[in-house]
Amino acid sequence: MDALEFHLADPAATARLARRLAPHLKAGDVIALHGGLGAGKTTFARALVSALMGTETEVPSPTYTIVQTYEAPDFPVYHFDLYRLEFPDDVQELGWEDTIDGLALIEWPDKAGDHLPAWRLDLTLQETADGRTARLEPRGEDWQSRLHGI
Template identity: 35%
Template sequence: MKLRSNSPNETYDLGFTLGSYIEWGLIVCIEGEMGAGKTALSQGIIRGLGVVEKYITSPTYTLVNEYKVRDLSIYHFDVYRVGDYDELSAIGFEEYFNEGSIVVIEWADMIRENLPDNSIWINIERVDHENLREISIKGIEKLKKPLREELRKWEKI
């Protein structure tokens, strides 16, 4: 599925839509060049999941930020500065993947071979001018029907 975003706000809104419908236990892998909109999308997803009381930032230097919604956990990773997968293994990376959590990973392409097959992949690319983005979602068949239908409203390509 290919979508378009005309601004950082639209990218955030798309993320909010994803977060509003997404199922717990999912791993959302986001890839794209520096400044493409990975963090705006991640922030929208996390807000859509129900996190309202905290400021949401990219965990570029801390590796992971954790948010709670009821008794469920949202883990937001930024693996841009990870030297190798052993660094993630040392913090028990695989233990974050469970049915009581959502995992959002920015720069996921850097560790692609170490991520589960059931991950959803979102690629953000700059197109034509400064704010226009093409957003591709792979693995959409793994999403529940109401979310797939909602995303079709965003389909512009």
């Protein structure tokens, strides 16, 4: 499947994209959030977690805890912020292997090195003069049917 691209005029549009994606996710999924500081990764993550929880949920940035866990009705959500990770192998100490039962939402995924699974959804957010762009790049065949109509 080719990548999907969206123009997001403001933070509310970023949140709407997250809410549109939420019903298409399942346990075992990995979403890698790429983009620089201020690109909208946290806005996207907060909206996605709230949509999966089924209610407005406080979603603090996991910058200092590195991982926050949410018990959503259908499956747990593991929100990683790997910005402070010094070495890729450090993800093993975070319970990385235990996230297979839920959704892994990963900010700064490049810090995971070879530990980042090949089957994932890469979401790149980039600031533009009139908002930001979002590029969803599915890696794995079953994403094609699930992302149809996003």
